[in-house]
Amino acid sequence: MTAMWLKKVFTKAKSEDDANLFSYKGYEIPIDLMYMTGGGVETWDEISLGHQDQLRNYCAIEPDHNVLEVGCGVGRDAIQLTEQLSEDGSYAGVDIIKPSIEWCQQNIAARYPNFSFHYLDIYSQIHNAGGNLKTTEVRLPAEDKSIDRIILHSVFTHMFEDDIVYYLHDFARVLKRGGKVFASFFILDDEALSLLEQEKQKNPDSVFEGLDFEHEYGDGCFVQDLEHPEGAVAYTEEAFERILKKGKMKLAQPVGKGFWCGREGVTDGQDIAILEPVSE
Ligand SMILES: C[S@@+](CC[C@H](N)C(=O)[O-])C[C@H]1O[C@@H](n2cnc3c(N)ncnc32)[C@H](O)[C@@H]1O
Numbered sequence: 001m002t003a004m005w006l007k008k009v010f011t012k013a014k015s016e017d018d019a020n021l022f023s024y025k026g027y028e029i030p031i032d033l034m035y036m037t038g039g040g041v042e043t044w045d046e047i048s049l050g051h052q053d054q055l056r057n058y059c060a061i062e063p064d065h066n067v068l069e070v071g072c073g074v075g076r077d078a079i080q081l082t083e084q085l086s087e088d089g090s091y092a093g094v095d096i097i098k099p100s101i102e103w104c105q106q107n108i109a110a111r112y113p114n115f116s117f118h119y120l121d122i123y124s125q126i127h128n129a130g131g132n133l134k135t136t137e138v139r140l141p142a143e144d145k146s147i148d149r150i151i152l153h154s155v156f157t158h159m160f161e162d163d164i165v166y167y168l169h170d171f172a173r174v175l176k177r178g179g180k181v182f183a184s185f186f187i188l189d190d191e192a193l194s195l196l197e198q199e200k201q202k203n204p205d206s207v208f209e210g211l212d213f214e215h216e217y218g219d220g221c222f223v224q225d226l227e228h229p230e231g232a233v234a235y236t237e238e239a240f241e242r243i244l245k246k247g248k249m250k251l252a253q254p255v256g257k258g259f260w261c262g263r264e265g266v267t268d269g270q271d272i273a274i275l276e277p278v279s280e
Helices: 004-010 031-035 041-058 076-081 098-109 161-174 190-202 237-246
Strands: 021-024 027-030 066-070 090-095 115-119 147-152 175-185 221-223 233-236 249-251 271-277
Touching (some): 027 031, 041 076, 041 175, 066 076, 076 098, 098 115, 147 161, 161 175, 161 237, 161 249, 161 271, 237 249
Parallel strands (some): 066 090, 066 147, 147 175
């Protein structure tokens, strides 16, 4: 089954909204690029504000912090962070969708000189089919020990083990002492597996947002859609722990469990991991 957002990328964004713009906080954001982030106009503000709540709750960003965002998309978090970072702080966003990075450069960096955006020419079936590099061939655009916070909202949920491990190593290089990584995941722990199974029994055609991760795609890795494996990627708890270990990262606090699998009583969609290098 294809995840809902991917259906929109392949249908709606490619048709009536293609040439349209969405006005938000003084920006005119191209709607087709918005859909590449997994959400459209209806959810842009809610998801944007939700991300900022999550950052505040799990891993606060101070006005003078140097922030690196990996998978910044078309500036959802950057736009919010322009209101939070002072001139003493800085933000660098990277992504593999060239038009999104160009839009961010022309519209956000042009207004905020301490904000910069960088295109990485990494191949991805769904995000950059013309890309020429592997994730493991790039180096993130940040000096050693220069970054206070690294954020990845809904990015490792599209990536596979070796590439995640590679980024975690590079994160350890660029993080300052005391620096932290905020990264969302889909973690198939016992509770998530049991909730998904219960829902599948009750409602086989429509498990939460179309996510049920029924295809095994590697050791402890499960995908939603074998035709578009990067569309949504989940890891068992064991695989998640192995990835952190290989990446020389550890949890700085317990994982914040999300409602993506039908879990009740929580406000976050995906599972949230706050990481720090093991050497600390
Ligand atoms: C679901 S979107 C989320 C975008 C943004 N974080 C947001 O919440 O609006 C996933 C993003 O990750 C980016 N991405 C995928 N693989 C990547 C990689 N290897 N390195 C950097 N970015 C990547 C995609 O291009 C896409 O913009």
